[in-house]
Amino acid sequence: MLTRVEIKNLAKAYGQRRLFSNISVTIEYGTVFAVAGPNGAGKTTLLRIICGLLPPSAGEVSVSVDGRVLSAGERRAKIGLVSPDLELYNELSALENLEFFARLRGLPFSPEEARDLLAYVGLKGRENDLLAAFSSGLRQRLKLAYALQHRPPILVLDEPAANLDGEGVRLVENIIACQRKRGIVIMATNEPGEVAYGDRILTLGPQGHGCLPQGSAR
Amino acid sequence: MAVCRKDLRVEFRTRYAYSALLMFAVTVMVTVSFTVGGFLPDSGVAAALLWIILFFSAMAGLPRIFAQEEEKGTAAALRMAAAPETVLMGKYMYNAVLLFSLAVLLVPLFFVLLNQSVLLPGLFLAVLLLGLLGLAAVSTVLAAIVAKAEAKGLLMAVLSFPVLLPLLLTAVKATHNCLAGSREGVAASMLLLFCYDGVILAASFLLFAYIWDD
């Protein structure tokens, strides 16, 4: 399955405030694409547009598998998303969360496989605890499991290492390294260390700071 | 199916929606029973009261189903994993189950507290079923709209009432006939309710993607 993401002349504006414009990139199979930039530069927005969760103001995103362009619904099924805006269910346990999303995606659910996945993201022994009792780091680990569950060809990671400890950061590194062999990673981050994973890097927003102009304060 | 089961499981653990729904309905009914002294002279008034209680209970208890997903951020996880129609179907089934289980407790209580008797019980149940199915359909799709707006609590009743008016008028009239034991016009009313439910459901499935996706 050769997957490819094509972004053509993409622009997004809220009202009249232009976030970004004229982004054109082709992301080929086997690449890690990193989006960097300061807060408010539009990293999360760009990722949401790629996932089809937000319409762009102009331009288009097309995802193709083996040369066939996917519809918006098919596209979502091929993407695994981790994002601070995406939460799982507090009232369900880790295992129940995975079971629910597996059934929703129409996948066969096997508890053993789900346990293996949970062990991989470092949640061994917490499978049956309700999410309400999880710390933010443990939640982030479960979100990684949610994104990997259907083995998507495209992994979209928005601040994937948020709230994670040193071991968790290594888990993210491992996930990115494995995904590069199987498809595409699209990642947004502020951490210079994480940006460095990127085979290609897109920096949004103004480059660096100038000095504040002399105001009327003096 | 999965969405409905997930919601039922969550609801079973927390009981937010159901307890609020039930207590609201019981409070309204006890208030009515108190103020009229337990006797209603007219079964037409009783029929109207029953549907008013059901309407406002639905307005108070059901808008949460979508607002909760949006507020807690779980809506994005749903959007990524399922087609809009799957979500709508699950939420609709959950709403219908919730309303039926409300009616199972509320309706017997209604007959006891307000000293009503029903002369055509079979037809009455059929009218109730059709009415509740429509009520669930309208409140599901409007709850999805309201979840994306401010002032959620107030907006729900305001938006629903005009849309539900054909259902309420028909259901009240048919319920009145069933209570009073007159078969006249009940079949026509049921046909009307059936068509209304069908039209609202069909429109919901056609338009839901516009509401759900940004």
Add this chain to the structure above:
Amino acid sequence: MAAKIILGIWLAAVIIASFVYMSSTQGLGETGRIIIYHVPAAWIAVLAYLMATVNSLGYLRRHAIRLDRKAKVSAELGTVFCLLATVTGAIWSKAAWGLYWNWDPRQTSIVVLLLVYGAYFALRSSIADEDRRARLSAVYAIFAFLTVPFLVFIVPRVYFSLHPDLINIKERSFAMDRKMLVVFFSSLLGFTGLYAWLYNIRLRLEKLLHRAETRGEKHR
């Protein structure tokens, strides 16, 4: 400009004619003159609401914000004319039946219309994002419109009507003579012109407001 003046003269002539030129109606007496204003107002309300629905559908299909503006302006004007029809109707009802309000089917359906569009504006004012507001209010307008055929069918079954019937010729309780028909149709035409004029002004205003808003944001 010329159109505006012609419209003013035309409507002034209709008003004068409704009191001077035409005679009082058979069956309704002097109060029947209100028909010259009441019926066209109701007609414009229906026309405007219909345009609001059509533009809402158009917005969902083509996603152009100008269609949303058209829907909104139509709904506003529809509500103004609907209120005029309600008030003139209530006044006539008091004169003819002794009561301002008696839940006649026509009164019931006009109240439902007012409620629907009241809810429509409540919804619009509670959504900040322009695109989302346009989409959700369009969906709501379509849902509300879907209930109309049901109401047309149900309301007359529930409530008994005394409203004079303009359409049903066999049982009509009054008749318009030739002079009255002339004034009536002139009024209908005048009201339609008035609506078109108001519609254009409101639409232009909305466009200017939109432009001013976006320009303000650019300078911020």
